[in-house]
Amino acid sequence: RSGRHVTLPVYPVLIRSGAVSPEPTDTAAAEPEPDLALGEVLADRYEVIARLGRGGMGTVYRVRDRELDEDIALKLLHLDLAAAVDDPRTRLRAEVRLARRVSHPNVCRVHDLGQHAGRMFVTMELVSGDSLGAVLRQVRAGAAPFRLERSVDIVVQLCAGLAAAHRAGVLHRDVKPDNAIVEPGRVVLTDFGVAALSTSRHLDARGRRT
Secondary structure, eight states, X not given: OTTOBOOOOOOGGGOOOOTTSOOOOOTTSOSOOOOOOTTOEETTTEEEEXXXXXXXXXXXXXXXXXXXXXXXXXXXXXXXXXXXXXXXXXXXXXXXHHHTTOOOTTBOOEEEEEEETTEEEEXXXXXXXXXXXXXXXXXXXXXXXXXXXXXXXXXXXXXXHHHHHHHTTOOOSOOOGGGEEEETTEEEEOOTTTGGGGTOOOBOTTSOBO
C-alpha cells in the first residue's frame, strides 16, 4: 500500500553489514596500508582520481582508464590477502574468469585483474550510489525508512542478480549489504570475483573446486 513505510529487514542472506562503496573496516587488522597518491598511474594505464572506500579486502579507487578514456572502479587488494592463500594470483584469476561470465543489470561487471607494486587489483564497473549497508545504517540512525514498495524492489533486484550469476554457474559467497550498491532505479551486487578470494583456497586455474 502506497501509504505504508517499513524498515527493510536484514534477512540471513544479507547478514554482515562495493566495488565502489566503503566496506566495514576490519578492526583486528594491522595498520592500514597507505593510500595511493592522486594522479598515480597503475599498470601504465589507470590514473587514480579519488579514493572511494576502504574495507577488509582492499581499497577502492575511482580511476581513469587512459586507454579507453573512461572512469572505472579499481579495487587494490590488501597485502595480507596475498599471504592468506597459496598462489593468490592464480586463485583470483580463476575467480575473475568466472565472474566475467555474469552479465546482468543488477551485477557489477568485472573487467580485468592486474598487479601494481606487488599488490593485485581488480577493475570493474563504476557504480554511483551508497551501499545498502550505509543506507540501512542511516535508517537505523533515524532517517526515513523505506516504503514497502522500495523494500520489495531492492530484494527483487538482488535476487535477479544472484539468479543470473547462478545460471552462469557462479556463486558470490559473500552477499551482504555492503556488497550491494543502491543508485536511483537500480541495485547492483558487487565484488563478484573478489570476495571469494578470502574463502576459496581450493580452486584450480580454470576456476574448478579441487
